[in-house]
Amino acid sequence: MFESIREKLNLIYESNETVSHKLIAKYLIDCLDKGVIPTSKECSQVCYVSESTLTAFSKKYGYEGFREIIIRIKVERELYKPFEKTKLKTKDTNVRKLFLKYMDQIDAQDIQVNKLIEEIKKARKVFIISSYEQNENVELFASQLQFMNIESYFNSKRRLHDMWIDKSNESDLCLFIVSGLDNQNLVSLYNQACDMNRKTFVVTSSSQSHKFINNKNLIVLQQESGMQIYLSIRSIILNYLFTKIIIKL
Numbered sequence: 323m324f325e326s327i328r329e330k331l332n333l334i335y336e337s338n339e340t341v342s343h344k345l346i347a348k349y350l351i352d353c354l355d356k357g358v359i360p361t362s363k364e365c366s367q368v369c370y371v372s373e374s375t376l377t378a379f380s381k382k383y384g385y386e387g388f389r390e391i392i393i394r395i396k397v398e399r400e401l402y403k404p405f406e407k408t409k410l411k412t413k414d415t416n417v418r419k420l421f422l423k424y425m426d427q428i429d430a431q432d433i434q435v436n437k438l439i440e441e442i443k444k445a446r447k448v449f450i451i452s453s454y455e456q457n458e459n460v461e462l463f464a465s466q467l468q469f470m471n472i473e474s475y476f477n478s479k480r481r482l483h484d485m486w487i488d489k490s491n492e493s494d495l496c497l498f499i500v501s502g503l504d505n506q507n508l509v510s511l512y513n514q515a516c517d518m519n520r521k522t523f524v525v526t527s528s529s530q531s532h533k534f535i536n537n538k539n540l541i542v543l544q545q546e547s548g549m550q551i552y553l554s555i556r557s558i559i560l561n562y563l564f565t566k567i568i569i570k571l
Contacts, residue, residue: 329506
């Protein structure tokens with residue numbers, strides 16, 4: 323399974339690591355955001371650390387050295403090139419046709435959508451775990467389920483999620499909504515749920531679907547993401563899926 327170095331760096335930066343390690347992680351994240359290749363010399367200067375500290379940082383997080391981190395960043399930049407906003411100009415795009423195209427792709431997965439609906443109906447409790455990108459949409463969906471007397475749980479604070487999985491049982495459903503690039507923690511939680519034989523269902527963007535390739539309970543939000551409005555389109559398509567589910571429950 324591909325492990326995003328951006329996701330690992332985000333976890334380091336948001337953790338209780340040493341100041342020097344957080345600074346190194348922030349420098350590398352900034353390089354990814356700006357599309358530039360990091361160098362050990364520049365990183366040492368920006369973060370006020372020695373090159374031996376960079377080596378210690380690299381080895382602590384599973385890399386042979388700082389050079390391997392640079393290579394991983396180059397590979398990830400190539401992998402996610404389709405997401406660059408300059409690839410397609412929205413002024414030349416018929417947005418209505420795009421919406422219909424992606425809605426049709428959701429409709430083409432009606433077997434999976436109906437399967438998810440049945441799992442929600444049968445579940446004692448529904449625990450919804452989402453990428454940060456879709457928190458607001460998922461929170462609304464969870465509220466709609468609660469209004470329909472379905473015991474559903476959603477919280478944007480990820481520290482609660484592993485506790486939810488630990489306290490869940492085999493009659494509960496763990497629903498994962500995965501998109502964007504900040505998802506290594508979600509993948510770990512998903513694996514935790516699978517290891518505990520919990521019922522899982524994944525709704526994922528096409529770029530993240532390779533992380534769940536062995537899951538039969540999968541709905542994919544297909545999308546060519548190299549356009550300026552791809553986040554808006556993804557939110558609309560996800561809400562279209564949620565609306566289909568609510569109507570059929």
